[in-house]
Amino acid sequence: MRVKLRIWRQSGPTDTKAGLRDYTVETDEHMSFLETLDVLNADLIRKGESPVAFDHDCREGICGACSLVIDGVPHGPRAATTTCQIHMREFRDQAVITVEPWRAKAFPVIKDLTVDRSAFDRIIAAGGYVSVRTGAAPDANAIPIGKRTAERAFDFAACIGCGACVAACPNASAMLFVGAKVAQLALLPQGQVERGSRATRMVAQMDAQGFGGCSNHGECEAVCPKSISLDAIAMLNVETMRAALERA
Amino acid sequence: MKLDARIPSGPLAEKWDRHRFELKLVNPANKRRFRIAVVGTGLAGASAAASLAELGYDVDCFCIQDSPRRAHSIAAQGGINAAKNYQNDGDSIWRLFYDTVKGGDFRAREANVYRLAQVSVDIIDHCVAQGVPFAREYGGALDNRSFGGAQVSRTFYARGQTGQQLLLGAYSALMRMVDVGKVSLYPRHEMLDLVVVDGHARGLITRNLTTGEIRPWAADAVVLCTGGYGNVFYLSTNAKASNVTAAYRCYKRGAGFANPCFTQIHPTCIPQGGPYQSKLTLMSESLRNDGRVWVPRRASDSGRPAAEIAEADRYYYLEERYPSFGNLVPRDVASRAAKKVCDDGLGVGPEVLGQRNAVYLDFAASIERLGAGVIKERYGNLFDMYERITGESPYTAPMRIYPAVHYTMGGLWVDYNLMSTIPGLHVLGEANFSDHGANRLGASALMQGLADGYFVIPATIGQFLASQHRGPITTAHPAFAEVEAQCRAQTARLLGLRGKRPVDDLHRELGRIMWDHCGMARNAAGLAQAIGEIAALRERFWHEAAVPGSADELNPWLEHAGRVVDFLEFGELMCSDALVRDESCGGHFREDHQTPEGEAIRDDERFCHAAVWEYAGPSAAPVRHVEPLTFENVKLATRSYK
Numbered sequence A: 001m002r003v004k005l006r007i008w009r010q011s012g013p014t015d016t017k018a019g020l021r022d023y024t025v026e027t028d029e030h031m032s033f034l035e036t037l038d039v040l041n042a043d044l045i046r047k048g049e050s051p052v053a054f055d056h057d058c059r060e061g062i063c064g065a066c067s068l069v070i071d072g073v074p075h076g077p078r079a080a081t082t083t084c085q086i087h088m089r090e091f092r093d094q095a096v097i098t099v100e101p102w103r104a105k106a107f108p109v110i111k112d113l114t115v116d117r118s119a120f121d122r123i124i125a126a127g128g129y130v131s132v133r134t135g136a137a138p139d140a141n142a143i144p145i146g147k148r149t150a151e152r153a154f155d156f157a158a159c160i161g162c163g164a165c166v167a168a169c170p171n172a173s174a175m176l177f178v179g180a181k182v183a184q185l186a187l188l189p190q191g192q193v194e195r196g197s198r199a200t201r202m203v204a205q206m207d208a209q210g211f212g213g214c215s216n217h218g219e220c221e222a223v224c225p226k227s228i229s230l231d232a233i234a235m236l237n238v239e240t241m242r243a244a245l246e247r248a
Numbered sequence B: 001m002k003l004d005a006r007i008p009s010g011p012l013a014e015k016w017d018r019h020r021f022e023l024k025l026v027n028p029a030n031k032r033r034f035r036i037a038v039v040g041t042g043l044a045g046a047s048a049a050a051s052l053a054e055l056g057y058d059v060d061c062f063c064i065q066d067s068p069r070r071a072h073s074i075a076a077q078g079g080i081n082a083a084k085n086y087q088n089d090g091d092s093i094w095r096l097f098y099d100t101v102k103g104g105d106f107r108a109r110e111a112n113v114y115r116l117a118q119v120s121v122d123i124i125d126h127c128v129a130q131g132v133p134f135a136r137e138y139g140g141a142l143d144n145r146s147f148g149g150a151q152v153s154r155t156f157y158a159r160g161q162t163g164q165q166l167l168l169g170a171y172s173a174l175m176r177m178v179d180v181g182k183v184s185l186y187p188r189h190e191m192l193d194l195v196v197v198d199g200h201a202r203g204l205i206t207r208n209l210t211t212g213e214i215r216p217w218a219a220d221a222v223v224l225c226t227g228g229y230g231n232v233f234y235l236s237t238n239a240k241a242s243n244v245t246a247a248y249r250c251y252k253r254g255a256g257f258a259n260p261c262f263t264q265i266h267p268t269c270i271p272q273g274g275p276y277q278s279k280l281t282l283m284s285e286s287l288r289n290d291g292r293v294w295v296p297r298r299a300s301d302s303g304r305p306a307a308e309i310a311e312a313d314r315y316y317y318l319e320e321r322y323p324s325f326g327n328l329v330p331r332d333v334a335s336r337a338a339k340k341v342c343d344d345g346l347g348v349g350p351e352v353l354g355q356r357n358a359v360y361l362d363f364a365a366s367i368e369r370l371g372a373g374v375i376k377e378r379y380g381n382l383f384d385m386y387e388r389i390t391g392e393s394p395y396t397a398p399m400r401i402y403p404a405v406h407y408t409m410g411g412l413w414v415d416y417n418l419m420s421t422i423p424g425l426h427v428l429g430e431a432n433f434s435d436h437g438a439n440r441l442g443a444s445a446l447m448q449g450l451a452d453g454y455f456v457i458p459a460t461i462g463q464f465l466a467s468q469h470r471g472p473i474t475t476a477h478p479a480f481a482e483v484e485a486q487c488r489a490q491t492a493r494l495l496g497l498r499g500k501r502p503v504d505d506l507h508r509e510l511g512r513i514m515w516d517h518c519g520m521a522r523n524a525a526g527l528a529q530a531i532g533e534i535a536a537l538r539e540r541f542w543h544e545a546a547v548p549g550s551a552d553e554l555n556p557w558l559e560h561a562g563r564v565v566d567f568l569e570f571g572e573l574m575c576s577d578a579l580v581r582d583e584s585c586g587g588h589f590r591e592d593h594q595t596p597e598g599e600a601i602r603d604d605e606r607f608c609h610a611a612v613w614e615y616a617g618p619s620a621a622p623v624r625h626v627e628p629l630t631f632e633n634v635k636l637a638t639r640s641y642k
């Protein structure tokens, strides 16, 4: 199988000559998309040309490092699937595939397809936690949590922090990511004490990092590799409202 | 090299309490005068950095990934053990301790393992308090499953994403300490070397992976939590960035490296699909609770689809050979059994590199018994993952699995306080050698990483700081400039290479040597051959490798080349260790030491010890020391899972 890749090349954050460039690669339908990029890079290195930089680590859909916009869609053609889990069997022989980085003001490009997502860490640092000191916890079974509540909390906790939601959103909003964390902790008894301040602080930090607001496009949910539902955003709105009323 | 394990005296069950009472404390007001460098943000690093910062220490925390949340621990699937006995099925601290010592084939320290079992219960409490959404029963209590060869249900889990949820818990604790200003976080920073002054660890050198800046950091203590070295085999279940560099550089600076040959091969991974494969994916062994392992009884059937093979012609080799443990035998036993049936020509699936290297893991019986819904609830995400990678659905056809390199029990030698042979250098998590002996049981790495980080190091680091610490130091000390210059020289040398081959190619070549000779089955001749081949490959590396790009930019190829250089030296150390250890134990299987049925034979007379290697310079052979292991509370027994 042979495909043509049109890849975004950018030598550094301020490269003014950045743009798409075409490459042809011999691949195989059983190969993963990233393995196809590996093959391309090996070719480029052998030819003394500059290989393509992209983020990846676990290559099994859980670390959230991989982050490619494939043919205009963050994480590519298959629903609920990260870039690293996309295999070439998703594409036709001779396909022309466009590969670009996440694009958002809050995620500046470092090089080629690699972006800086540290803004997400700064949002979590603004309250995306339960303040419990090591050693201070009661017995784990002291507070029963209904199976359904635990399952719902888990659905939100499954977020891998990849940023596809931001990349897909016309406003580059991070509401799905923030909502997922706020909702997880709002559902659990352990998250109650800081419930209000958490939502308020995380949203303020999200704004400060340059992410846009939500205008209900729903693109985020559609590309999310962990199927985080828009309920996260609804819950985030409820939580911020609730916090505002508490303060009033 | 002096190997004083500092194991506290007294009865086993009282050692840790007694030790904590006897340890020196650092006065609360003084803690903020100490700066601790924590390298790594996996379960061990994130939990250590958070807990040390909570105590009042100032922490600098480094990791390779763009966010601490992406450390390799995120990928752990199956679960974490704890001796809670919530199921009332006869579990206890003692039983967890015993199972772990036995599972490790009697090559771990009793005192460490006992402490691990004790602390395990606190870990679960803490994680639940952080909001980790463990699986629950309908009544709201925590659910457990039996896992990895245990006969009690002591494994806590969060679907098939336990590592993710535990790591996100630890990461949230870490980010809380970033929020309050006690932890300074440096993602995309790789530790290139350790700075040792007068025999003490005093800091480190990092490369900023975004800008290429190489710079020194002074520290009052260094806590290394850099994970395992399974990627020496190229193909493994480890994340691509997992490496041995930090640990190996510490070894070259004087830290003893213990049992480097102890590697775990995991029995249930997706088989290699072709020569281009970049990594292997684990299928959690919890699948073995409901899946039955089989191959065709006759080699002539091995090319036929599973559905065409009659029940009577299926060889359920684990159930037949190990009637009481069946499909749940420990990992090493299951892995070797799979290799044996494939080597005997009974493997299934497509041929890769001339052999069918896969066995079936079949859920048909469980689906019939429990319904597809229950199976989906238990393993849905794993089945989906399998389907994404292979294009086949385990609901309708049996999975194909094969063993893959998964975990490394060896690591830097540490004493009971988790301090290496270099005072001030502490080593936690998979990077140390401490608790798993020659084989790690399922669901016990997460337990150990978090035990080390949340509960052990916060108690023991004070001992070093209060009694051995040599006073303040800054990077103005000439040792920093010296090591920094060496790091720069190495970078320049790599970028100056004029070869044509991508480093990935050479890494694969190393992996192949390691897998063939230092993998699931080892023998003296093969190991000796491997040592020669690795030395030759190392030589060729410097002529053949091409490293593109420059030093002062994001350059993943330069990063990888640096790690491969260390793997090329380290692989030889592993083979030497495997060669000298002339016995079979746990994951270390020497073909010359097995029973007629193919079970491992230990040699407790000669090898009931940890082997600790001391670096002796670039042109001398490393020196092998031993820490004898004494078993006062359990009887050395032959592991039997019949």
Ligand SMILES: Cc1cc2nc3c(=O)[nH]c(=O)nc-3n(C[C@H](O)[C@H](O)[C@H](O)COP(=O)(O)OP(=O)(O)OC[C@H]3O[C@@H](n4cnc5c(N)ncnc54)[C@H](O)[C@@H]3O)c2cc1C
Binding pocket: B039, B040, B041, B042, B043, B044, B045, B062, B063, B064, B065, B068, B071, B072, B073, B074, B075, B076, B077, B078, B079, B080, B162, B163, B189, B190, B191, B192, B225, B226, B227, B228, B237, B238, B239, B242, B243, B245, B246, B282, B406, B407, B428, B429, B430, B431, B442, B443, B444, B445, B446, B447, B449
């Ligand atoms: C697929 C898979 C599934 C598993 N499932 C289970 C399970 O179910 N139960 C269980 O108990 N165990 C499991 N394990 C094992 C377990 O996940 C690991 O042993 C454990 O998570 C290791 O944690 P760690 O903190 O020691 O290291 P890691 O999580 O590997 O973290 C290493 C950290 O060090 C950093 N680092 C490394 N080198 C450098 C350097 N030079 N400079 C700076 N930073 C560096 C990395 O960036 C990272 O932050 C599994 C392992 C795998 C591969």
Ligand code: SF4
Binding pocket: A158, A159, A160, A161, A162, A163, A164, A165, A166, A176, A177, A180, A220, A223, A224, A225, A226, A227, A228
């Ligand atoms: S919400 Fe989904 S898309 Fe957004 S960061 Fe989390 S996993 Fe990625």
Ligand code: FES
Binding pocket: A055, A056, A057, A058, A059, A060, A061, A062, A063, A064, A065, A066, A082, A083, A084, A085
């Ligand atoms: S590389 Fe980890 S999620 Fe894709």
